[in-house]
Every structure is written in C-alpha cells, then in structure tokens.
Amino acid sequence: MTLKRTPFYEIHKAAGGKLVEFGGWEMPVQYSGILDEHNTIRKAVGLFDVSHMGEVYATGPNAKKFVNNLITNDVNKLVDGQILYSPMCYEHGGVVDDLLVYRFNDEKFLIVINASNVDKDFQWMSEHILGADVVNHSSDVAEVALQGPLAQKTLQKLTSFDLNSLKYFYFTEFEIVGVHCLISRTGYTGEDGYEIYFDNANAEKIWNALMEAGKEFGIKPCGLGCRDSLRLEAGLMLYGNDITQDVTPLEAPLKWTVKLDKEDFIGKRALLEKPIKRKLVGFELLERAVPRHGNEVYIGGEKFDYVTSGIFSPTLQKPVGFAFVPVDLPLGDGIEVKIRDRLIKAKTCSYRFYKIERK
Amino acid sequence: MTMKFTKDHEWVRVEGEIAVVGITDYAQKALGDIVSLELPKIGSKYDQGKHFSIVDSMKASSEVYAPLSGEVVEVNSALNDNPQWINESPHEKGWIAKFKADNLSELDKLMSEEEYRKYCDKHVH
Numbered sequence: 416m417t418l419k420r421t422p423f424y425e426i427h428k429a430a431g432g433k434l435v436e437f438g439g440w441e442m443p444v445q446y447s448g449i450l451d452e453h454n455t456i457r458k459a460v461g462l463f464d465v466s467h468m469g470e471v472y473a474t475g476p477n478a479k480k481f482v483n484n485l486i487t488n489d490v491n492k493l494v495d496g497q498i499l500y501s502p503m504c505y506e507h508g509g510v511v512d513d514l515l516v517y518r519f520n521d522e523k524f525l526i527v528i529n530a531s532n533v534d535k536d537f538q539w540m541s542e543h544i545l546g547a548d549v550v551n552h553s554s555d556v557a558e559v560a561l562q563g564p565l566a567q568k569t570l571q572k573l574t575s576f577d578l579n580s581l582k583y584f585y586f587t588e589f590e591i592v593g594v595h596c597l598i599s600r601t602g603y604t605g606e607d608g609y610e611i612y613f614d615n616a617n618a619e620k621i622w623n624a625l626m627e628a629g630k631e632f633g634i635k636p637c638g639l640g641c642r643d644s645l646r647l648e649a650g651l652m653l654y655g656n657d658i659t660q661d662v663t664p665l666e667a668p669l670k671w672t673v674k675l676d677k678e679d680f681i682g683k684r685a686l687l688e689k690p691i692k693r694k695l696v697g698f699e700l701l702e703r704a705v706p707r708h709g710n711e712v713y714i715g716g717e718k719f720d721y722v723t724s725g726i727f728s729p730t731l732q733k734p735v736g737f738a739f740v741p742v743d744l745p746l747g748d749g750i751e752v753k754i755r756d757r758l759i760k761a762k763t764c765s766y767r768f769y770k771i772e773r774k
Numbered sequence: 775m776t777m778k779f780t781k782d783h784e785w786v787r788v789e790g791e792i793a794v795v796g797i798t799d800y801a802q803k804a805l806g807d808i809v810s811l812e813l814p815k816i817g818s819k820y821d822q823g824k825h826f827s828i829v830d831s832m833k834a835s836s837e838v839y840a841p842l843s844g845e846v847v848e849v850n851s852a853l854n855d856n857p858q859w860i861n862e863s864p865h866e867k868g869w870i871a872k873f874k875a876d877n878l879s880e881l882d883k884l885m886s887e888e889e890y891r892k893y894c895d896k897h898v899h
Contacts, residue, residue, distance in 0.1 A: 449832040450807040640806070640832060703810045703854065705830040727809035727832065734810070755812075755828065755835075 421466035422557050422618035430636050438531030440467040442639055449640035453729045456604050456645055460563035460629050461637035462622070467530035469553035470612065471537060474523045481547035482516055482524050484681060485540065487664055489674040493518040498584045498599055501672050502664045503539070504682030508689055509660040510667075512536050513652060515601065517586055525597075529654050543681065557618045561625055562608035562637075562645075569629040570598075570609055583607075583773045592624040603642060605649025605769050644726050647737070650697070650767035656708050657695060657723040657737055666739070667695045668766055693720055693739040696746060697766035700734040704754050706761075712738045713751040713758055722752060730769055737766055777865070778841065778881050779890035785865060786841035788878065793842050796869040797829065797860065800894045805831040808860045813849040814871055820844065822880050827870050829860065842880045844873035 418441040427434060432443030443464065445452060455461045473481055483490045488501035499516045512532040517525035528536045537551045561570060567578050576589045586599035594617040602608040613621055626634055643653070650668070652658050658667045665673060665686055675687055700706060706725025711718050725736030740750060740763060751758040777787045783801035787794045802808065812828040820826045825837035826846070849871045853859060860868035885893060 444833070445806060448807055450809075644832065704812070705810050705835060707835065727830065729832075 419467070421464055422615045423464040423466060423559075423622060426619060426622055427464065427636075432636065432638060435639075437639055438467060438529070440530055442467060443636070445638040445640045446636045449638070449644060450729050452635060452637040452641040453644050455633065455635045456563045456606055456637060456641060457730055458564065459633045459635075460561065460565040460569050460608075461635050461641075462625055462629065463560040463562065463637050463639075463642060464558075464622075465560050465610070466557045466615075466618070468558055469528040469530060469533035469536065469551070470556045470558075471526045471528065471540065471549060471551050471553070472523070473526060473540075473547045473549050475546070475548040476522060477546035478522050478524055478548070481540075481543070481545045481549065482526070483678060484545055485543060486514070486516065487669075487673040487680060487682065487686070488516075489677045490516055490518065490524070491677070495520050496585050496587060498586055498601060500584075502658065502667075502669055503536070504664065504680075504686070505660060506682055506685060508663040508665075508682045508685035510654070510658045510662060510664060511539050511660070513654055513658060513669075515599075517597075517599065532654065555615055556612055557615045557621075558610060558612050559621065559625065560602055560604075560608060560610050561629075562602045562604045562606050564607055565629070565632040565634075566606070566608040569625065569632055569634060572628040573624055592620055594621055596621070603649075603651055604645035605651070606645070606771065607773075643724075644729060647724050647726050647735070648728055648730055648769040650765070650769075653724060662695075663689065663691075665689075665691050666693055691742050694742045694744075695723060695737050695766065696740055696744075697764045697768060698722075698736055698738050698750060698752070698761040699731075699764055700736075700752060701760045701762060703734065704757075704759055705734050706736040706752050706754060711753040712740065713753060714740065714744070719750075725752075728768060735768055738763075777887060778884035779887065779893075780839065780841045780884055781893065782839045784839060784841045786881070786884065788875070788881065791875060791878070792847065793844060793873045793875045794869050795838075795841055795871050795873060796864055797838060798890070799864045801836075802861050802864045802868070805829065805833065805836060807832045808857045810857055811853055811860070811870070813851065813853070814846045816846050816849060818846050820846070820873075822883075830857075838870060840873065841884060842873060842878070843876040845876075846871050847874050848872040 427443045435444045486501035515527040597612040710722040720739035810830040814826045820840040822843045827838040
C-alpha cells in the first residue's frame, strides 16, 4: 500500500520531521521531540499539519435531517457559525466515528472526520443519505491546527478580523495572506487555538505565514506524538483507542453528547435499552511506569477490562491513562494495571487531567 | 577502554572484569524522550542476548538485552528520577547496569565502534 502524503510533506522533511505511518498517511510524529513540542503547546504556540483529517459537506433542504439522524448530539441547537462535537453510532450503539459538525446555515454543514475512518464513514453516510447532497472533499482540503495560549496573538497578526469575537466552538471565514480560509476556534490539545482549512494548493503559503507570525512567540512545528499526549491530558477521546465500534458513548464519558430526547437517530434504541456495565475513567499509576493501550485492568484481583490510552504526562509529571472500570466503582478507588508481567497499583480519578478556562 | 556494540543497539564497556552496559546514542534518538525505565535486580543473572531492562519513551516501551552473560552487580538507580539522562548522555551518565561478566570472550561476537556505525548507516534506509 502506498502511503498518502499531505501537501506539507516536503515542509516536514525540510523541518526535520520524523515521518511515520498513521491511518494510511505518512505523517510527522515529532520534530524537536515529543516533550519539547508538548511543552511548547502548553506554554506558547505550535503548528500541526492535520490535513489527513476528512471533510464531508452535506447540503440541500435535507441536510439537517441527514446530519441529525447520523449523530447522537443535537444539531438543532446550533446557530449559523457554530460547531458541535458528536459521536456517530451504529444501530447497536457502538461508535462509527467521532466528528465535528460545522453549521453554515440550515442547508449547509461541514462534517470533519478522522483520517483512518474517511472511507468507512463516507460509506456509512451514503447508506443513510435521507435525500441530502453529501460530498467527500477530504483529498482537496488542507488543514492546520494552530494551538497554544499564544495562538490568538499569532493569528491576529495576519488578519484585521477581531479574534476576540470568535468564541470557542465557533467558526468564521477570512483571508490569510490572500488565501481564503475557514477558521474555527477548536482543537485537540486542551489549549486555546484554531483549526484552519484551505485549499491544498496554498498549503506552503499558509504554513510559512503562520510560522513567521509566530516566530516572536517561539512557535514550533508539532507532530502527532505530542498531539496524543496533549489530548489525553485534556480528557479527549481517541477513536480506535478509547472509543471503537465496541464502545458506546455512554460507556465512554460522552453522555453529554447523547440527546436521547431528540428525534430518532441511528443507535438511539440501543443506547436507551442496553444495560451499562462499565465506564471509562482516568487513573494515575502509583509507581513510575508507562501504561499503554491494551494493558489489562484488575479489580479486586480479577481481570475486568483494559487500558484504552496511557502516557507519562509531561504536564503532571505522572503516568496517567484511561481505563474501563465497573460502572458503580467510586472515583478514587484503587485498581491494578498489568504492565508486562507486573500488577501496578493505580488510583482512579477524573479523565480530565488538564483543564483551562475557555473564552 | 574500548566499547563494543550489539545489533539491538546496546553498548558495553569493560572495566576489569566489570561490564558497564547502556543503550547507544542511535537507540536513544530512535526512541525519543525516555520517561521511565525498569532496572534489573542486583544479583540477577542473564545470558547474553536476554532482556534485563525496559526503557519507556513517550512513544513506546523497549526491551534492553544483555550484551554479555553475567550477574548484575550495580544498577544506575539515579535514572529512576532522571530517565532523561539516557537521552542527554547515553554513553556516560545514562549507563543502565554493571555486570560481572562470565566470559569476556563473548565480546568477540559484538561489533566494534566502526562496524556498528556502518551497521546503523545501513539501517537508516
């Protein structure tokens, strides 16, 4: 299989990015180092290539009905220019993918999906079309994520649009260095920041402009390695690790995205009826070791389930992760995590290890 | 005091009958930021090529193999609080364990610095 390359491929190589396979794409896992990039995002500003993400437009008089049937969250709550996070489920309640819905107006929505799921998701959407016009633009659209407490200052240098007026989970459109862009105040790091979408052809122009604007703030290119450690600290789910076709949003901490009182949607019946036996929680290891996806979780000496994600948290300076535990287990209770052949004690806690105030 | 190298990217430096062992600069670069490790117990015995330690980086966990057969006589326990020393100084401050070697002729199976450099060059595409 040939790996797909984003329009930033040459830039990554020139900047010393270490390229690896991710979801069928050749992507940079790191440049200066995962810890250095992680800390740069927490303290200053960094730039990610996230062009591997998929973009699907749903338009026409049936677009809203189509989107709302597809997702568990309620698109009716959105105003023009607003964004919604939601899982999209199978009939049995397991997750097809998690996504962002951008509302332009009542008849135009952009759905942003995970890179490794683009073909599967588009197939699924096509099977549940409900008369909407649904077009996959994933291969024409480039995307970067500008993240960190100094992201606003960086981007403000390139536009007269007052970024104070763009609130968290809203988007707008303006030109950056003469290139038409869609800009949303969103991200996958737990920091303030923006995700910026534009034509593939302008990739290099936008990248260079942002890097130049961020120079005085210490901007660095960042790879997928720190994207994972940042999102985990912030309590954000990763499809394939934490949520999968075998996990429902009610087992994951995504109850807030499931609107069982809205009109019918795919998976509603299962989510209403299926008994919930486990829940995803955070944990902190009480010894220095690194938990990883797939480590077994023991409760009272018996194997219960598994660790969905784990890292050594650079911000907390502790090994932390997410794991499934019995639904009635009180937070703060002890569990054990099997790492290689050792059972290591851990304490359950909130899955949100890191949290900032949102503007 | 010459150093010898393994195909699995450990180095060994023999001082008298004691073999000091760590992972190479090439290995630490490939692993990236080291955040924790599991040291062997003093008194444990390992055969050449058996894993005796684990190094955890931000990306993955990797086994470290004994370049020589022998008994662990000392471990670099300062690494528990300073695992980044393996990145900063893989051949000096980042040593992992000292072995009392069973048979120093096992060194003959390992690579010289020159051979190891060529081996690494060949493996970076």
